Amino acid sequence: MELLTGLKERRSIRAYTPEPVPRDLVEKILDNSRWSPSWGNTQPWELVVAGGETVKRLTAEMAERFAQKAPPTPDVPMPQTFPDACRDRYMACAAGLFGAMGIAREEKGRRFEHMLNMTRAFGAPVIIYVLFSDDLQVPYTMFDLGAITHAIALAAHAHGLGTCLEAQLALYPDLVRRHLNLPDTRKVVVGIALGHPDPEAPANRFRTAREPLEQFVTWVDL
Ligand SMILES: Cc1cc2nc3c(=O)[nH]c(=O)nc-3n(C[C@H](O)[C@H](O)[C@H](O)COP(=O)(O)O)c2cc1C
Structure with missing residues (x-):
């Protein structure tokens, strides 16, 4: 797929089919991605790819803890407040997604169910x-x-798969470390849900907007 098309087409996928994703396809995606830039080419990233029963057990335990309303303990502090303009976009994003899913503002139970589903990586197999x-x-x-x-x-999208970057999957890093056999020195930023998008799911019809360039670009001498 052409890069510029993919940049615009990629979107967060919040419902997956149970179809498994073969390891060699994930390997291709990661092989494409390792050409990313980094400070002085330090390449400080570490990735752990989880599938099968590990994903099932980990997401089940995270969802159980989330359902008990256990306070999150993320390794990287999550923003609690935003400047007005960012908060407005955040709210518009949530309203648009819930609107597409047919969940009204007062339906607290269904909203919480969505958050639980998020904690289960929206059913992604990887x-x-x-x-x-x-x-x-x-x-x-x-x-x-x-x-x-x-x-x-982007690479996953180009290979016909969907993703959702999820801070929600990093709410309880102690569980992530335990299920993935990681030492305490490894800190968790996000989990990327990866799988085949469910074409029927209303959540996957939602598309976020972007500000026009005039909103955030200042031109100097050009
Ligand atoms: C650091 C980060 C964390 C995110 N965490 C979540 C999350 O926990 N749950 C979720 O549904 N989406 C999450 N997202 C996805 C954003 O909501 C999404 O990228 C944004 O609304 C733009 O929509 P798009 O990805 O469809 O273009 C996260 C995105 C980023 C960059």
Whole structure:
């Protein structure tokens, strides 16, 4: 698939078919993605690809904890507030998604069910966890991890698969470390749900908007 088409076409996929994803296809996606840029080519990213029973057991335990309303303990602090313009876009995103899914504002139970489903990686058969080692300095490491994460999403799309980058899959990193046999030195940023998009799912019909260039670009001398 042409790169520029893929850049615009990729979108978050929030419902997957149970069809498995073969390991060699994930390998191709990661092989494409490893050409991402990073500070001084340090390539600080570490990825753990989980499938099969591991995904089932991990997501089941995360969902159980989430359902009990256990306070999240993310390795990378999650933003609690946003400047007005960002908050407005955040709210518009949530309203658009729930609208597409036919979930009204007052339907708290269905909204919570959506969050639980998010904690289960929306039924994706594969989760790619994006990690970094705790001897790295966080701010610019996040930049590098973001670069490869986007590349994975684009490459997956080009290979006909769907993804959803999920901070929700990093709410309880102790569970991630335990199920994936990782030492405490490995810090979790996001999990990437990966699988075959369910073409019938209303959530997958939702498309987010983007601001026009005038909104965020300043031109100087060009
Ligand atoms: C760091 C990060 C964390 C995200 N976490 C979640 C998440 O937990 N659940 C979710 O449904 N989407 C999550 N998203 C997806 C965003 O909501 C999505 O990328 C955004 O709304 C733009 O929509 P698009 O990906 O369809 O273009 C996350 C995206 C990023 C970059």
